[in-house]
Amino acid sequence: MIMREFDDLIMKLCNCGNSKLAEELLLMKQAKEHSGEPIERDISEEEWREYTFQAENRRVYYRISNPIILMHLPGGREHYIISLDGLVHCVPAPGQHGCICRSKIRKCNPRFDVGFSLN
Numbered sequence: 001m002i003m004r005e006f007d008d009l010i011m012k013l014c015n016c017g018n019s020k021l022a023e024e025l026l027l028m029k030q031a032k033e034h035s036g037e038p039i040e041r042d043i044s045e046e047e048w049r050e051y052t053f054q055a056e057n058r059r060v061y062y063r064i065s066n067p068i069i070l071m072h073l074p075g076g077r078e079h080y081i082i083s084l085d086g087l088v089h090c091v092p093a094p095g096q097h098g099c100i101c102r103s104k105i106r107k108c109n110p111r112f113d114v115g116f117s118l119n
Contacts, residue, residue: 009088021088025080044068046103049081051091053099064089067103 009025043049050063066084077096081089092099 009082012086021090024090025088038071038073041070042068043070043081043103044084045105045107047106049101049103051099051101053092053097055097062089062091064091 044067046067048063048065049067050061052059052061054060064081064083067081067089068084069082071080071082072078072093077093079091079093081091083089094101
């Protein structure tokens, strides 16, 4: 995502009353400017993505339908997922607060690279 689109997304979030999320994205943008490029990945082949983590002495299960973009800073503690409906979800990065992540690919694609090896 180019910075202009990122700025537009922040403005849209402010205009629709989601100033907390817009503030978090602005902080992410500022961190990017000071500590390098955020990592951005196309995850549009996923039908859904689900996070499980610990919050206030209970397990939280959070599912995102139709995720399209994953963004995070190297070594960051959270992930930002943009879904097809325009929502930006901020969730703990895997390993933070005991977070685990799983997803379902839209169609069986034996060439889909999940980014790790089973060997």
